[in-house]
Amino acid sequence: MSSQPEKPPTPISDDDRDTAVRRVQQGYAEGHLSHEEMDERLHQALTAKTHGELVSALSSLPEEPAESTSVIAAAGGRIRRRGAWRVPRTLKVESAFGRVRLDLSRAVIEHPVVDIELQLGTGGARITVPRDATVEVGELHTGWKDWRYKVPRRSHPAGPTIRISGSMGFGRLKIRHARR
Template sequence: MTSVPEDSPPLMGEEDREMAVQRLQEAYTEGLISHEELDERLHQVLTAEVHRELVSALGSLPAEHPDTTSTIAAASGRIQRRGAWRVPRILKVESAYGRVRLDLSRAVIEHPVVDIELQLGTGGARITVPRDAVVDVEGLRTEWKDLRYKTPRRSRPGGPTIRISGAMGYGRLRIRHARS
């Protein structure tokens, strides 16, 4: 088994690539990029080997309005976001029954502060944040189980601040930092 140096760039998975292609297609459909720019960025995404190359292809897309709020809601079932998805400034997550999985480790985060507002009934939630993120959970209320979060021993400065607030009924929230 070969070991990967701790500071090496994270490799991409096919799911990350597919999410990036989807985001570029959406940007083209919305008229945010030209046909030529779509071709150029698709080539960059399809030939990318490490995550930072993927972020480079998506990162310069026109930014959303800084006060943009997105809501992900489900009465039951699973809510999941992972791969190369664009994180809005404010993300509201609402679920009566079911599990929530948010992975921000490979996401495009354009804002220095991201607010995640949870309104969860029953079911657990797991949030993976970038390695260099600062997490603030002061605004979160839990009814039944405690929050599971350990601040990393070694943190690198310069990452986004992720503020998690809201309320959780019967379920546990686990927050962890990505390994790479």
């Protein structure tokens, strides 16, 4: 029986650290933490090397309020997001002509549910979701080709739920799970 090597922890960015510091300070200002707890958690956030250490510093604090919808738009050309980009709670992707590539496999996903609304004219879309994500394709209207999504044989439902909706004219949506 061969076992796959564990994925090394993802290093955190300065933005992740700044967000954690802001949330700890906000928790103190709102009365959720004592002064001593704030000092301890600020130290944790400022010295954290992995996302797990940041989560520990933010435990028991209330969730941040839902952000407004973020929009990525292009009249023509390619829309591409990959690497360690921050995924908003609601993402609207608009493209009249061109391909869309969203890779969420190494993205920073802070919300248990992410809504992605596609408004595409022509050109296909490919969305790569984290290995442990659950995918729901709801109100997605396609004009020419249906969407493709192959549910993985081994389910790891511990990750976020990615809900995809919207409309596509000419082109196909392909959804896949990251391999690692």
